[in-house]
Amino acid sequence: MKTVADKLNAAVGRMRIHLGVTGMLVAMLVCVPQASALDTSAREAILVDYDTGSILFQKDADKPMPPASMTKIMTVFMAFERLKDGRLSMDDTIAISEKAWRKGGSKMFVKVNTRVAVQDILRGIIVQSGNDAAIALAEALGGTEEAFAEEMTRRAQELGLTGSTFRNATGWPDPEHRTTAYDLSRIAIETIRRFPEYYPIYSEKTFTYNKIKQGNRNPLLYKNMGSDGLKTGHTEAAGYGLTASAMRNGRRLVLVVNGLESVSARSREGEALLDWGFREFENYSLFEKGAVVANADVWLGSAKTVPLTVDKDVVLTLKRTSRQKMKVSVVYEGPVPAPIAAGTQLAILKVSAPDMEDVTIPLYAADDVAQLGVFGKVGAAVEYLVWGSGG
Incomplete structure (x- = not known):
């Protein structure tokens, strides 16, 4: 049977968490699609999307x-x-x-x-x-x-x-x-x-x-x-x-x-x-600058979660046939211990789709989150023991 210390250590221990994300897009990306069946008689060639920097074709x-x-x-x-x-x-x-x-x-x-x-x-x-x-x-x-x-x-x-x-x-x-x-x-x-x-x-x-x-x-x-x-x-x-x-x-x-x-x-x-x-x-807009992408769990903080946001508009260049197969997820190690300063990078947004390399975009804390005092920490520990919450 686990002791109280065991449970607290497990709660504080870092866990890799993946959250599914739906919605719009954020920031300028450089996405390089994989090799295409297209060919050219040019000895050297490159085709680039101006807005995203994505290389659509290269030889x-x-x-x-x-x-x-x-x-x-x-x-x-x-x-x-x-x-x-x-x-x-x-x-x-x-x-x-x-x-x-x-x-x-x-x-x-x-x-x-x-x-x-x-x-x-x-x-x-x-x-x-x-x-x-x-x-x-x-x-x-x-x-x-x-x-x-x-x-x-x-x-x-x-x-x-x-x-x-x-x-x-x-x-x-x-x-x-x-x-x-x-x-x-x-x-x-x-x-x-x-x-x-x-x-x-x-x-x-x-x-x-x-x-x-x-x-x-x-x-x-x-x-x-x-x-x-x-x-x-x-x-x-x-x-x-x-x-x-x-x-x-x-x-x-x-x-x-x-x-x-x-x-x-x-x-x-x-x-x-x-x-x-x-x-x-085609170019697809996922999130606008400042948009909240997801919320990360917080450990021993004045708030139980902190919003995760992007600092740029995110625009992704995809093959039109790949759009419906795009997968977006948020990856971070958590719960994130308080205190947390707004603007701190806490996670990444990962975008995957056929015919392109995975793209990662940093996600930042949108708010400050203070650390709980002594009594708050005790309350959080009791709540964890009773309910298994990381907050």
């Missing part, structure tokens, strides 16, 4: 690759940051060096020893993919293109893009100039999120400079499929690449493909992958 997404002119997304990102914090103005003018003027490949057709407004330079890079414009911008912001490329690499590292090393501002072939499909998707997402006032330039279909009109090389802008950016690239080593984004019904996806064999393949694969992502997946 060698962390493999170093030559990004060609998709490099210019990072070049422009550096300029957008300076515009945002006031170090640069759209009306500022940039000197055109002989190096920029002479550069081959795609061009904006700036003239040597002239000055060009930043707003034109940016369109020359984004719409016309001008190598001359990218070099002029790099020299203006970094002193030299090489110094600017080093700054691009440092900034990428600060953003957590560990697979990127930039040797120039254009994507011109260099054996050490490398990034990954994953890193390009992150640069695109950060561009869209941080610079809503400047991002629309990526959707402009034409730009005329020096009486030369050129069209945007992004094929998806012309397909009436919700695409509004970002950038193409091509070199012999890189193949044909595209970093793209599209919105439908308020939901945005970001795509990177590279290593394709032709302009038509780039267009076809880009459209097909985005269509697949919008068709097969």
Whole structure:
């Protein structure tokens, strides 16, 4: 027969408790669905949900690759940051060096020893993919293109893009100039999120400079499929690449493909992958920030339970066919001994569904719970002995 001490020790002892949860959702998640039957002729590819960060599809997404002119997304990102914090103005003018003027490949057709407004330079890079414009911008912001490329690499590292090393501002072939499909998707997402006032330039279909009109090389802008950016690239080593984004019904996806064999393949694969992502997946809201998900039992506290809440909105990306099979549970070790301070993490919300890895979200105490005094503890012990309660 157990003694009083045995029972009290058992009550205080930690037990792993699972509570079923129904209701709505909470916070931004990064959920990575498992391998899909989908395939692509792209050498590297990634498809990401903008709001949740969920990777819907990937193929060698962390493999170093030559990004060609998709490099210019990072070049422009550096300029957008300076515009945002006031170090640069759209009306500022940039000197055109002989190096920029002479550069081959795609061009904006700036003239040597002239000055060009930043707003034109940016369109020359984004719409016309001008190598001359990218070099002029790099020299203006970094002193030299090489110094600017080093700054691009440092900034990428600060953003957590560990697979990127930039040797120039254009994507011109260099054996050490490398990034990954994953890193390009992150640069695109950060561009869209941080610079809503400047991002629309990526959707402009034409730009005329020096009486030369050129069209945007992004094929998806012309397909009436919700695409509004970002950038193409091509070199012999890189193949044909595209970093793209599209919105439908308020939901945005970001795509990177590279290593394709032709302009038509780039267009076809880009459209097909985005269509697949919008068709097969949906975002589901589980809880809003501050919503009470469950209540945890409390041991020797002024309250018998404490509400568990989330500190962010929780949105989950799921295959439409997996939604009905989703399972949500709360896991914690309890009863939780008082005192408890509001904001303390006490549990996790676990979400499981077919074709995705389990997702866990921290749950926090919504209220303070004081510890009972001596007489309260005695009363709780008696209640436990009589009723078996942990409170």
